[in-house]
Amino acid sequence: MKHGISLLPDCRPERRSATEYYADALAMARLADEAGMHYVKMTEHYLGNYGGYSPSPLTFLAAVAAQTSRIRLMTGCVLPAFHHPIQLAAHAAMVDVLSGGRLDVGFARAWLPYEFAALGVPMDTSRDRFEKTIDAVLRLWTEEKVTAECDYFSFTDATSLPAVVQEPHPPVWGAAIVSPQSFEWLARQGMGLLVSPSLLQRDLPHTKKLIRIYLDTFRETHRGTGREPRVAVSMPLYVAPSDARAREAAIPHLLEYNNVTIEAADAWTHVTSSSYPGYESMRDRLAAVTDESLRDGACAVVGSPESVVDTIRAVTEYLHADVWLWNIDYGGQPRETMESSLRLFVDEVLPHVSD
């Protein structure tokens, strides 16, 4: 079992500046590196409080690369729909170079209508762009002269620079949330799976079924090739000396995280896309997360070190997770709570749940 930290800034600028946020995020990345954790993951979002402080995870990871020596740097995710494959392949390669081959690249389709609108990308093209751009990026990393043509880009005999450090290329992952089609596609491509369950514990059996689709499809497709599926699960973490204190500290931040997500999902109020079935009702589903529902049980690992060890073991088995990416910055929380929770995790949990 490998463990990392997963970052998605959901700060309200009036409460927490990007300057404070990034100073803290870099400090947490250094702490995770020193503790021997495996990954630091940063997301890509625009314009809104939901992740908008991080329009370029590769830029943040370049700064992390310069301040760390061992930890792997993961995008989680970059959004291919918003990039030309030549630029995306090349920027990622720069971070692979700057980090001495420590980059993992996670890709996602993007899901926020206001991002698509502002960047002038039709939402209904997102799956096709996602698949075609990833394909082109992989070719640019591994082939010497790449020619590609589709509705979104066209180039001839392109040699991507700089070359990636890792052979044949940085490990790749894809995020999937609700569509079985996405889980199958990632499996057929041989990519790792990134899953971020909703905060509602009642949704977890469905997530388990989707992971099963990924695992079955992967094993069928790649039988005998030596390739193995990889499942990385992101979930909020909070560790405190007792279960009660962990809950008291974590729940307000989880609610705030959910509120910021609801505000982002408001963009779906007057939008329907055949490419995003069910997203119109996302706002209502998120609204089912309440203080009470979180106290009754959430898809978040919150408790004393002993409880957290037990929960991680149970959920790992349930979800077939290989990698845990612990969300530690939810709710725009201050450095103090992130740091005390992460230190307790490193000192008293990690030794019991890592390889």
Add this chain to the structure above:
Amino acid sequence: MKHGISLLPDCRPERRSATEYYADALAMARLADEAGMHYVKMTEHYLGNYGGYSPSPLTFLAAVAAQTSRIRLMTGCVLPAFHHPIQLAAHAAMVDVLSGGRLDVGFARAWLPYEFAALGVPMDTSRDRFEKTIDAVLRLWTEEKVTAECDYFSFTDATSLPAVVQEPHPPVWGAAIVSPQSFEWLARQGMGLLVSPSLLQRDLPHTKKLIRIYLDTFRETHRGTGREPRVAVSMPLYVAPSDARAREAAIPHLLEYNNVTIEAADAWTHVTSSSYPGYESMRDRLAAVTDESLRDGACAVVGSPESVVDTIRAVTEYLHADVWLWNIDYGGQPRETMESSLRLFVDEVLPHVSD
């Protein structure tokens, strides 16, 4: 007078890997920071040996930010034609945040036909994209809800995140080379001017005239506003204990730099663009640079510390330069020559030519 280092990787991958190049470039940036130099500048280019190791100067500068504390970080340049203004404004703001407000943003129109072709951007739109994208980026940095519409992008009520740290925004510069129209436009916008003279000393009087156009236009446009023009000149530097040793070391690297530029300019062989008058003949002009022409005198500052002090003073006055950005990595040279030259510059030249 302020001084910085200017980087443009022109390595042939078979001779110098990006891993070596970036380890050395980061080391030079740290050295420049420790020496109290004012700027480290990195360029944006794609696909070819001419700068292609650096498709994202902001990514490199994020790594420099994480390893330095005082030096300012300059793009030189980013190419607005290849970016959506929302992404460019936001990525730059991230580096402004990560560096604690140390970013300067230089913009250029881009000039390599193969970059435009690969990225699917018509060359004839480059000036219009350049001007409209810069305008949008400045508005995104300074206005709360930005609505913009033109042939290249369209968005409504966009609030750029993260906010820039510097008030009202990071200092902006624009590169101009041959077109008087560009020098005038930058002056009218109140932007700083970035000039990189060709290696041919015979071209320098023409560069002086163009700088004069910028200065005159700036002073006419902004009279009484307190705004002042700023002229930053990039030129190759080489300092050695004697003039002869400096020339012997520098000339082969200058020739190699020119050769890599010629190979890039070959892309103009079958291209004519009304937006780039005279570029068809760039290859021939570059071919006038020879070992002999460089020995007779080049737009490069090469010599003993004493000669270099004299040359800098003379050329500064001739070109009205406020800032010198010393190109130290030309010709894919190894760390040894970059470092010995830069150390000698810092120890024996800088005290005589800085503010």
